[in-house]
Amino acid sequence: MTQPPSKGYDRQWLAAADQRYLWHPFTQMKEWMKEPPLIIAAAEGSYLIDIDGNRYLDGVSSLWVNIHGHRRKEIDEAIKEQIDRVSHTTLLGLSSIPSILLAKELVERAPPGLAKVFFSDNGSTAVEIGLKIAFQYWHNLEAGRSARRRFVAFRNAYHGDTLGAVSVGGIDTFHEIYRPLLIETFKVEYPYCYRCSRGRRYPACSLACTAELEEVLKNHGHEIAAVVVEPLVQCAAGILTAPPGFLEAVATLCKKHDVLLIADEVAVGFGRTGKMFAVEHEGVCPDILALAKGITGGYLPLAATLVTERIFDAFLADYAEMKAFFHGHSYTGNPLACAAGLASLRVFDEDRTLERLGAKIARLGERLEEFRHLGHVGDVRQKGFIAGIELVQDKEHKKPYPTASRIGHRVIMAARRKGLILRPLGDVIVIMPPLSIAGEELDRLLDIVYTSIVEVTESGRGVGS
Numbered sequence: 144m145t146q147p148p149s150k151g152y153d154r155q156w157l158a159a160a161d162q163r164y165l166w167h168p169f170t171q172m173k174e175w176m177k178e179p180p181l182i183i184a185a186a187e188g189s190y191l192i193d194i195d196g197n198r199y200l201d202g203v204s205s206l207w208v209n210i211h212g213h214r215r216k217e218i219d220e221a222i223k224e225q226i227d228r229v230s231h232t233t234l235l236g237l238s239s240i241p242s243i244l245l246a247k248e249l250v251e252r253a254p255p256g257l258a259k260v261f262f263s264d265n266g267s268t269a270v271e272i273g274l275k276i277a278f279q280y281w282h283n284l285e286a287g288r289s290a291r292r293r294f295v296a297f298r299n300a301y302h303g304d305t306l307g308a309v310s311v312g313g314i315d316t317f318h319e320i321y322r323p324l325l326i327e328t329f330k331v332e333y334p335y336c337y338r339c340s341r342g343r344r345y346p347a348c349s350l351a352c353t354a355e356l357e358e359v360l361k362n363h364g365h366e367i368a369a370v371v372v373e374p375l376v377q378c379a380a381g382i383l384t385a386p387p388g389f390l391e392a393v394a395t396l397c398k399k400h401d402v403l404l405i406a407d408e409v410a411v412g413f414g415r416t417g418k419m420f421a422v423e424h425e426g427v428c429p430d431i432l433a434l435a436k437g438i439t440g441g442y443l444p445l446a447a448t449l450v451t452e453r454i455f456d457a458f459l460a461d462y463a464e465m466k467a468f469f470h471g472h473s474y475t476g477n478p479l480a481c482a483a484g485l486a487s488l489r490v491f492d493e494d495r496t497l498e499r500l501g502a503k504i505a506r507l508g509e510r511l512e513e514f515r516h517l518g519h520v521g522d523v524r525q526k527g528f529i530a531g532i533e534l535v536q537d538k539e540h541k542k543p544y545p546t547a548s549r550i551g552h553r554v555i556m557a558a559r560r561k562g563l564i565l566r567p568l569g570d571v572i573v574i575m576p577p578l579s580i581a582g583e584e585l586d587r588l589l590d591i592v593y594t595s596i597v598e599v600t601e602s603g604r605g606v607g608s
C-alpha cells in the first residue's frame with residue numbers, strides 16, 4: 144500500500160461532514176444517518192481500503208465499472224501523462240488526440256457495422272443520445288414527416304436516470320413516480336425464467352416471451368424509432384439472464400420490421416460476459432451501441448454511443464438543412480478519460496484479459512452450484528463474470544421475503560463485516576468482481592457470500608426483523 148489512507152483526516156469529523164453535506168444516490172438518507180458511513184480512502188488491485196486501513200474485496204467492481212483492478216500502473220500512468228499535456232479540451236469545434244485514438248480503437252473492436260463514435264460521460268447519456276439519434280435518423284430520412292416517435296423497451300429494464308433513459312426503463316420502484324414526465328413507450332416482456340410469466344420452461348417454451356415484441360412491431364412498426372435492449376442480462380433488474388437465442392430473436396424481429404436496435408451494453412460491455420461485447424455471443428450487430436462504465440477500466444466518467452454508417456449518413460447535409468445532431472456535453476470526449484480508455488484496452492491485450500477470464504468464469508460457475516442447495520436460495524443466475532443469487536423466504540413456492548425485512552441488505556452488511564463489499568438489488572446478491580481478480584480472491588469472495596447468506600437466512604431472524 145502506498146500511503147496511510149487516513150493521512151491528514153479524522154474519521155469522525157469526515158463521517159459527521161458526510162452526514163451533514165452529502166446526499167447519496169439511490170439512498171434513503173434517513174436510514175443513512177443511523178450509522179457512520181464506511182469511508183473508502185484508497186484501493187489496490189481487487190481491494191478497497193477504508194480510512195482506518197481495513198481492506199475489503201471489491202465484489203461489485205465499484206458499481207460494475209472496474210475491470211483490471213484498482214491502481215493499475217498502466218492506467219495510472221496514462222492519466223498522469225495526459226495531465227502533463229492537457230486535462231480537458233472540448234470536442235465542440237476542436238479535436239483531441241486521445242479522443243481520436245479511442246474512437247478508432249472502439250470502432251475496430253466493436254461488432255461489425257458500427258462506424259462512428261459519439262462521446263459523452265455516463266451510461267444514461269450514452270442511452271439518451273442513442274434515443275435522440277434514432278429519433279432524428281427517421282426525422283432526417285423522411286424530411287420531418289416521420290411518424291416514428293416511439294420506442295419499444297422491456298419490462299424491468301434499466302437504462303439510467305435521465306428522463307429519456309427513465310422513459311425506456313421498466314423498474315417501478317425507480318421509474319413509476321416520473322411517469323407523467325416521460326416519453327410514452329411500448330413495454331414488452333423480457334425473460335425472467337425463474338418466474339416466467341407464462342409458467343413455461345426453456346427451451347420447451349421456444350422463447351414464447353418474444354411474442355409480445357413481435358405483436359407490437361407488427362401493429363406499430365411504422366410508429367417506432369427503435370427497440371432498446373440490455374443484451375443477455377438485465378443487470379439492475381436483479382441479474383435477469385436471458386436464455387440463448389433471445390437477443391438474436393429480438394434482432395431478427397427488428398430487421399424484419401425495419402426498426403433500429405439499440406444495444407445498451409453499459410453494464411455488460413468490456414468483457415463482463417466473457418466476450419468484449421455481449422452481442423457477440425449471438426452474432427448480433429446493433430444499429431446503435433451504448434457503452435460506459437468499464438470503458439475507462441473503471442477510472443473516469445466516459446461513455447460512447449456507436450452508430451452505423453447508414454445512421455451517420457442520414458445526418459449529413461448542407462448546414463441550412465438543419466440535419467446536424469445538436470447535442471453535446473461540456474466534458475464530451477474528455478482527454479483524461481479517453482487516455483484511461485486507451486490504456487484499459489491496451490491492458491486487455493497485454494494481459495490477455497478475455498482469454499484468461501474463461502477459467503475464472505468456469506470456477507465461478509462451479510462454486511455457484513454450492514449455493515443452489517441453501518434453504519433460502521431460490522435461483523442462481525450467471526452470465527460470464529456476472530452473477531446474481533436470488534434469496535426467497537419460501538423456496539418451494541418462490542415466495543419473496545417481505546420488503547421490510549431487507550434481507551439482501553442484511554446479507555451484504557454481514558459480508559462487509561467479513562471484508563467484502565457488495566451492493567444487492569433488493570434480495571438478489573450481485574457478484575461482479577473486477578475481471579482481474581485472482582483465483583484465491585474469487586474463492587474467498589464466494590466463501591464470504593456463502594457464510595453471510597447462511598448467517599442471515601438461517602439465523603431464525605430472517606423475516607420481518
Ligand SMILES: Cc1ncc(COP(=O)(O)O)c(C=O)c1O
Nearest residue numbers: 265266267301302303407409410
Ligand atoms: C444497462 C445500463 N444502462 C445504463 C446505465 C446508467 O449508467 P450511469 O449510471 O453511468 O448513468 C446503467 C447503470 O447501471 C445500466 O446498468
